Amino acid sequence: MYNHKILILDDEQIVIDAIKKHLKVYGYKIHEAKNGLDGLKLFSEINPILIILDLKMPVMDGIEFLQKINLAPTDPCSVIVLTGHGSDEDMERCFELGVSAFLHKPFNLYELKGLVKNSIALKSVEQDLKKQLQARNKMEEELWKYRYLLEDLVEKRTSQLKETNEKLQVEINERLKAEERLRHSLREKEVLMREIHHRVKNNLQIISSLLDLQTRYIKGKESLEMFKDSQRRLKAMALIHEKLYQSDNMEKIDFAKYVENLLNHLYSASCLNTARVSLKTNIDECYIGVDTAVPCGLIINEIVSNSLKHAFPADAEGSITVELKAEANEIYTLTISDTGIGIPPNIDLKNAETLGLRLVNALALEQLEGSIQCEAGVGTKFKVTFGELKYSKRG
Ligand SMILES: Nc1ncnc2c1ncn2[C@@H]1O[C@H](COP(=O)(O)OP(=O)(O)O)[C@@H](O)[C@H]1O
Ligand SMILES: [Mg+2]
Incomplete structure (x- = not known):
């Protein structure tokens, strides 16, 4: 909703009425005061978008009023001065104090109407832009906040991942070492098993040779056959161990x-x-x-x-x-x-x-x-x- 409140400060009722009469058609809400002091009170109460100000007034004149309200160009209010006696110095002073237009009495009411319309439209646009800018700044601020938050999160997560990665690396290294130890011990066992089968085979062969030696002292054919049978049995077993130590898996x-x-x-x-x-x-x-x-x-x-x-x-x-x-x-x-x-x-x-x-x-x-x-x-x-x-x- 636009602020269309206008404050008229003038000690001549006739001027106020004339202005009011012309401006009412636009639907503006018009407030009035006869001097600067009353005007000040109203100003802080109603926050007008536009002040139409007479310079010469009793109690507090227009210049003092302007000094008191101390308008900045960015404030949501503009001032049009209407004066019957305004000198060049007054005009200069007024513009210094933030006045946007200066009309001499008797003034043309249509000119004033045009000025009022333009001033209000300008202020409204200005205020809109200001609001948009504020909203944008706020959004930007939020975005920055999120960005920092996000960066923080990413940093934390990255360091967590790094830590996990390092731990995994340590674990992998340990596993690799354990695997190497296992492989080594397996190789040792294989060598050992091969050696055992070799020795069993050799021992069986030694027994067989011993029996062979002993056969020379045997007289009976039957006993000799028995020795030969035993030798054959030993050979059958020795062959198994020979095949075992030649096999790949020794099982x-x-x-x-x-x-x-x-x-x-x-x-x-x-x-x-x-x-x-x-x-x-x-x-x-x-x-x-x-x-x-x-x-x-x-x-x-x-x-x-x-x-x-x-x-x-x-x-x-x-x-x-x-x-x-x-x-x-x-x-x-x-x-x-x-x-x-x-x-x-x-x-x-x-x-x-x-x-x-x-x-x-x-x-x-x-x-x-x-x-x-x-x-x-x-x-x-x-x-x-x-x-x-x-x-x-x-x-
Ligand atoms: N394949 C075969 N053909 C003929 N006779 C056999 C055969 N196998 C075994 N025998 C007979 O069975 C007997 C018993 O065999 P075995 O117990 O091996 O004793 P051994 O061979 O010392 O005589 C042999 O003496 C033989 O008379
Ligand atoms: Mg037999």
């Missing part, structure tokens, strides 16, 4: 390779050759842990040794077949057969009295926790089914 061995090596050894230790008794193998590619591989290797050793030793007497010819089928869930079926004379019917695998077959039975049922069948038909056929032993089953 499992390449069983097909092992069986191939074992059969080669058994053939070369026997007086048979593959020309007379051929060897067929069909071993699925599989990697077997030491706990399963040792009993399994010993079983192969016993059964194949028996085939080599008993199945083909004199110059009999035939073949020996070794098969290992790897099925799902680490279940294996080992089949060893020969086309020889066949196991004598009076020999019962379950109640065998001889060491070789007892060993086969015990290794299959107890060590491997599997099952075993022996078929005598054309030749002999053993079928052993077992699973990979898990750690908890180890004795």
